[in-house]
Amino acid sequence: MIRRPETQAIDGSAGPETPTADGRQGPASPRPETRAVRLRINGAAVSVEADPATPLLSVLRGPLGLMGTRFGCGANQCGACHVLLGDRAVAACDLPLWSVGDEAITTVEGLGTPERPHPLQSAFVAEQAMQCGYCVSGILISAAALLRRNPRPTEAEVRAALDRNLCRCGAHNRMVRAVLRAAQADAAA
Ligand code: FES
Ligand code: FES
Secondary structure (H helix, E strand, C coil): CCCCCCCCCECCCCCCCCECCCCCECCCCCCCCCEEEEEEECCEEEEEEECCCCEHHHHHHCCCCCCCCCCCCCCCCCCCCEEEECCEEEEHHHCEHHHCCCCEEECHHHCCCCCCCCHHHHHHHHCCCCCCCCCHHHHHHHHHHHHHHCCCCCHHHHHHHCCCCCCCCCCHHHHHHHHHHHHHHHHHC
């Protein structure tokens, strides 16, 4: 379920005065341009007022209130912020709004619901594949991208698809089993 964007602008500005290194107030920093940016997220059209250079992750977790997509490294290194852009898993922390265009975005909230979970979500529960859970939304998205392009992956293919996703709890083996279980469930359905 998408919450409609509030009017709050995302402009990344530091405010009218910026403290200098010695703590005095320096000159005002230039204020980036904001404008209405249209996005298609989890099947709904939304519009946010933002600097087009803003990373998608800031808008998801900010005005759109979609907190399932995590902030980890902020540098396209950990996979915690993965979303589907079309059928590809991409790092939302490294995806400026201007580059999204009309492509459909799917966050973990758009994969399934508590009443109708995605096969991957059911399989992760069945395999108890989460520990702290922080990395899991990004891993579900990477796995969903894999199953869209390859519905019957081998274990090696699952491991390769999750290679960009870090899990500091070390739950990778259970997650790989869960992805294989979801693929089998899908094939049997
Ligand atoms: S927060 Fe985006 S890849 Fe780590
Ligand atoms: S389950 Fe804790 S970081 Fe992956």
